[in-house]
Amino acid sequence: MLALALALILAASPAAADDGTAANAIGNASAGIIQPITVEVIEDLQFGTLAVGPDTGGTMTVDPASGTTSYSGGLVGVCGTGGCQAHPAVFGVTGEPGRRYRVDAPTSAVAQPVTGNGPSLPVSDLRIAIASLPGPDPVGRLDAAGKDRFLLGGTLQVTAGSAPGFYRADVSVVVTYD
Amino acid sequence: MQTPVALRFGVFAVPTTGFREVTASGAITGAGIFSLDDSGVGPARFIVEYDRGNNGRRRIDLTIEVVLSGPAVLTQGGVTVRLSRYQTDLPGYGLVQAGQVLRIEIPNCVTRVCSRSFNLGGRLDVDRSFGGGLVEIPIPVDAVVVSTR
Numbered sequence: 001m002l003a004l005a006l007a008l009i010l011a012a013s014p015a016a017a018d019d020g021t022a023a024n025a026i027g028n029a030s031a032g033i034i035q036p037i038t039v040e041v042i043e044d045l046q047f048g049t050l051a052v053g054p055d056t057g058g059t060m061t062v063d064p065a066s067g068t069t070s071y072s073g074g075l076v077g078v079c080g081t082g083g084c085q086a087h088p089a090v091f092g093v094t095g096e097p098g099r100r101y102r103v104d105a106p107t108s109a110v111a112q113p114v115t116g117n118g119p120s121l122p123v124s125d126l127r128i129a130i131a132s133l134p135g136p137d138p139v140g141r142l143d144a145a146g147k148d149r150f151l152l153g154g155t156l157q158v159t160a161g162s163a164p165g166f167y168r169a170d171v172s173v174v175v176t177y178d
Numbered sequence: 179m180q181t182p183v184a185l186r187f188g189v190f191a192v193p194t195t196g197f198r199e200v201t202a203s204g205a206i207t208g209a210g211i212f213s214l215d216d217s218g219v220g221p222a223r224f225i226v227e228y229d230r231g232n233n234g235r236r237r238i239d240l241t242i243e244v245v246l247s248g249p250a251v252l253t254q255g256g257v258t259v260r261l262s263r264y265q266t267d268l269p270g271y272g273l274v275q276a277g278q279v280l281r282i283e284i285p286n287c288v289t290r291v292c293s294r295s296f297n298l299g300g301r302l303d304v305d306r307s308f309g310g311g312l313v314e315i316p317i318p319v320d321a322v323v324v325s326t327r
Contacts, residue, residue, distance in 0.1 A: 020323060020324075021323040022320065022321065022322040022323070023320075024319060024321065025318075025319050025321075026316045026317065026318050026319070027182075027185065027222050027224065027298070027316070027317035027318075027319055028185065028222075028314050028315065029185040029186075029187065029222070029250075029261050029302065029314070029315040029317055030184050030185070030186055030187065030312065030314045031188065031189070031190070031198070031302055031304075031312075032188065032189035032190070032310075032311075032312050032313075033189075033190065033191075033192055033257050033259070033306060033311060033312075033313060034189065034191050034310040035191060035192075035308070035310050036191040036192070036193045036212060095191075096191075096310060177191070177214050
């Protein structure tokens with residue numbers, strides 16, 4: 001923002017102060033106008049295809065930064081090569097080049113059965129990873145083209161004996177200029 | 179003398195069409211925009227200054243007329259802005275039209291230089307089709323001394 005020094009100076013002649021003395025000046029109005037920031041889902045967070053034992057539950061974690069998966073308890077991944085591999089969600093951000101933005105996302109969600117009669121499955125430790133500004137804060141910076149991406153991972157908890165089915169959780173993600 | 183400043187609408191995002199209005203007292207309103215930061219937003223400050231040209235101390239009652247130019251429209255890339263609804267903190271001139279004469283009284287001037295300052299607010303309408311940037315709209319101001327009694 002530019003500041004402007006402006007004074008209309010009406011100076012009379014040294015000898016007399018006459019009516020009709022005039023002056024003019026040009027002030028300024030200024031504004032910084034930027035394009036809105038938008039976010040789109042490129043890929044959903046996918047926990048893949050899992051199997052859980054009848055007596056022991058477990059967890060599965062998708063790390064957003066590395067994309068690696070890890071399992072605990074009686075939960076195992078049974079995905080073959082059919083495109084059901086687990087991976088973080090990928091979001092694309094578009095806005096004003098060079099500007100920082102902040103991602104607000106919940107830290108937990110609940111997956112509900114879309115098919116079958118299974119129980120609700122908690123999803124915890126939802127975390128954001130932003131390549132442009134790695135770090136604990138969910139803050140990124142748009143590149144020269146006004147674009148960036150961030151990833152979302154988390155941990156799915158599956159109770160023992162959960163019924164087979166397709167489970168889904170909705171997670172609202174909000175992106176704002178920082 | 180105070181430091182005069184520009185009329186500052188701040189930094190904001192505009193999806194397509196919106197406006198922001200800054201009053202002479204600094205109140206901010208708007209629609210269709212998303213503000214990033216309201217710090218630094220405020221009205222312009224103008225100073226009308228009269229220099230009698232000598233160090234005489236004879237009392238002078240000054241009347242000065244000030245005219246603001248017509249509303250400005252500026253297109254910059256995919257952004258078109260229009261400045262309107264001038265408003266001041268001068269008594270009797272809360273909302274002024276472009277081209278309207280503002281009569282400013284400076285009574286009892288007994289120094290070489292006498293001045294009167296006022297704030298100027300306005301409304302900025304924005305139409306954005308693409309891009310953005312810093313826009314600056316000139317506000318030409320004319321002043322004339324009409325009475326020095």
